[in-house]
Amino acid sequence: MLTTNLALKAIPEEQPPEPQQSYLLMTKADIPAFLALQAKVIAALPEDKKHYLKPRTAEDLEAHLSADMPVIVVKDHDGKIIAQALVTLFNSPAAKNLGDYPNIGTDPKAAVQAVQVDPDARGKKLSEVLLNAAKIEAAKLGAASLLAKVATDNDSQKSFISTHFTKAAENVWDKAGRYFANYFQVALAKSEPLLRPV
Numbered sequence: 001m002l003t004t005n006l007a008l009k010a011i012p013e014e015q016p017p018e019p020q021q022s023y024l025l026m027t028k029a030d031i032p033a034f035l036a037l038q039a040k041v042i043a044a045l046p047e048d049k050k051h052y053l054k055p056r057t058a059e060d061l062e063a064h065l066s067a068d069m070p071v072i073v074v075k076d077h078d079g080k081i082i083a084q085a086l087v088t089l090f091n092s093p094a095a096k097n098l099g100d101y102p103n104i105g106t107d108p109k110a111a112v113q114a115v116q117v118d119p120d121a122r123g124k125k126l127s128e129v130l131l132n133a134a135k136i137e138a139a140k141l142g143a144a145s146l147l148a149k150v151a152t153d154n155d156s157q158k159s160f161i162s163t164h165f166t167k168a169a170e171n172v173w174d175k176a177g178r179y180f181a182n183y184f185q186v187a188l189a190k191s192e193p194l195l196r197p198v
């Protein structure tokens, strides 16, 4: 009888894929949690980098949600918000801090603002989750392009580049905040059903 000496290798068990971090849309009940995270993020910024975030008030957030503009959040396993960002159409009554944007992007335009991640959850690409979610939510609002304003000295520009935003205007002086900003944009595909009936 023919015998072989081949050691049989155990077939590695297929590993389940890493769960994709998913996002939620904030409700008014989450406003205190949004404000708490915002305070933590701003407190963690060095004194000369506070211009990275323009703080929102409870009233701003109320108005934003009442106008049906989305606030994207990522929560941890305990339901605590660890990342958040606002999306708004330029022509929304709740639009804020959009007056100085240069004429870039295709109408109707939306902006993603107040992108922030809990300092204890940094380095996990949650900013990319927020920006990709912002594209989806802006497209759902009917926007053809999504814009963002980022201080030129802010490393978060990397997250915009990695989620396919491109720089559309450079070194624009923000008089009120006294810093230079770059503006980013991305074109949005119309949200169409993926499959067509045959």
Ligand SMILES: CC(C)(COP(=O)(O)OP(=O)(O)OC[C@H]1O[C@@H](n2cnc3c(N)ncnc32)[C@H](O)[C@@H]1OP(=O)(O)O)[C@@H](O)C(=O)NCCC(=O)NCCS
Binding pocket: 041, 052, 053, 114, 115, 116, 117, 118, 119, 121, 122, 123, 124, 125, 126, 127, 128, 149, 150, 151, 154, 155, 156, 158, 159
């Ligand atoms: C900018 C910000 C949103 C990035 O969020 P994030 O989810 O941590 O982003 P990433 O995981 O891609 O990490 C970004 C960079 O942070 C740095 N980083 C990585 N791990 C880190 C950690 N544990 N702690 C601090 N910084 C870390 C790295 O430089 C990383 O760059 P890399 O991709 O080259 O490694 C977040 O830092 C933040 O909230 N900053 C303050 C508010 C702000 O500036 N918002 C942007 C307004 S436009």
